[in-house]
Amino acid sequence: MVTIGDVARHAGVATSTVSYVLSGKRTISPDTRERVQRSVRALGYRPNASARALASQRSNVLALVMPLRTGMHVPVMMQFAAAVVTTARRFDHDVLLLTADEGPDGLERVAQSALVDALVVMDVELHDERVPGLRELPMPSVLIGYPEHADGLTCIDLDFTAAGALCVDHLADLGHRSLALLGTPSAVYERQTGFAQRTLTGFAAAAVRRGVQGIETPCEHTFDAVLHTVEGLLREHPDLSGLVVQNEPIIGPLLDVLRRLGRRVPEDMSLVAICADDVAERQVPQLSSVTIPAEQIGALAVESLIAKLEGGAVPELTLLPPALTARGSSGRPTDRAR
Template identity: 55%
Template sequence: MVTLADVARHAGVSSSTVSYVLSGKRSISTPTRQRIEKAITDLGYHPNAGARALAGKRSHIIALVVPLHTEVYVPTMMEIAISVTVTARQYGYDVLLITNDEGPEGVRRVAASGLADGVILMDVRLDDDRLPALRAQGTPAALIGIPDDPSGLACVDHDFAAAGALCVDHLADLGHRDLAFVGYPPRVYQRHAGYAERTLNGFRRRAEQRGLRVLHRPCEGTYESTAGTLARILADRPGTTGFVVQNEGAVGPLLSLLRTTGRTVPEDASVVAICPDQLAEQYAPRLTAVTGPRKELGQVAVEQVLARIDAAAAGGAAPDDALLLLAPDLVVRESTAPAPRRVTTTEEPST
């Protein structure tokens, strides 16, 4: 492989002079520049991505860091990734997929290599350890998700707290007083996934405001784990009539298990899922669901990172911090109905 040092020797100049010609950062005499350009042509030298970045030329590539967790609902992740790719192409950019199991080192590697002009991070945790690397590298970036400290960053996400509150309001308005939240596996909350924690917090806050009793039970999403989760809910709170599910794998098993316990949906128990509409439509009864515009997440993220790439190329200040929350929608279908008449309890509301 021909190196920059080979070009310098062939042209009879220093390596730094070759770098200045490639970067354009210093004025080089016309004869010297022509000699270097001829050496580059003669040797077939191709500057690597890092050199092109130094030259101020864009790679026209955006790195998209995607999650590979087993609990991630792949269709949703793919829809967002496709939206990023399609939108990027509209602006003349290609997308490089990076898996998030590389962590901060992967972010540093991409930034240092010059392979990508900017980075979009998915699956953002509240205390995400990739963010210090992004800030230190000064890499133009956009986040699909919101960390605890979003300063200096461009973030877009669904308003998951509002999604949790919508579920509570819908069931409360139907007269349900005892609610159960069937969530993701424990490890999702342990790694502080923003979408999971924000939904649960919004659910709990609104339930407290409405004076409802609630339980939260994490669930692995298999039939066996959902059976155990439902058994614990009914043992702890047998009067539960409203169920909110934020776990795509647990939706089908929960509907089946409610039937096996003699609870008809929606006459005896109402179910609200936080999931895509196409998933909600697959079940019988069709699920009342809270969802959000996934394609728009990708579109906004691309526009945000491109604005920062343009500002960096122009040598100007980065755009102001951006934190955009996309409002969720509640679509009422056949899985929710007025709460059945039950003997009231004197227990105090709890969260």
């Protein structure tokens, strides 16, 4: 492994001179600086991470605040985490994962510890108690999601309001007149988690705009809960012919329940899910879906943080437009489904 001493010998200068060139802590003549930089390139020298951190007074570590709360689907959360970690490594940063639900005190503790340079914050609620503290912390942050009052923050998310509306429009265009949103578990709505509330808002507004019936219900993550919920919907709304699903863990059980109840997909019941493409594509039939761009959102969050650390300007709110892919689970309603 090439050391700073190897660079110094190759350039014909003292080791301290190489250190000053790399850290920028002292003025070095242009000729000497260029000679050192040529040697760095020629030898392929990469400064030790600890040395870089000392020179820049940074830890080169980002914190990913991802509280594992009731009702959250961990595999989806980990897709975002993987994107954050992968992108951070592109910028030569590591990631400290924080999963405890410590609220504002936890953010303050991390900020005071000097362990990290910046924060990525997930599972954002409309009235998130962490927001006032984030505005006051002496380090940059980016939220994946956004609160009701996002001024002074940097937030990135899928436009879930538009996603909910897009699902309704897709089914209404096919001729469906009675639709239901099978949403997240009740705890997620009770916390007023942003993505769930905005999807519900978009679904409800689009149903009114299209003149169709729009029913909204939470659903827990068990087969019995799915069976109970669907049976209740069909009993109370026998003309129901389209389901929008924003609850990835229930997709498999939901298809099983519909088969048990004698409802064919899509002939008797059309489905549209808000989920990852790979989840939609491995179902039978494959699901029409609005994808959750976890990789893109995670990458944008880290890129925005790095820009802020370097003194650059970034947008306060970035909403990615939803895209719906029609597959085999949605079609025109049959006579039975009308």
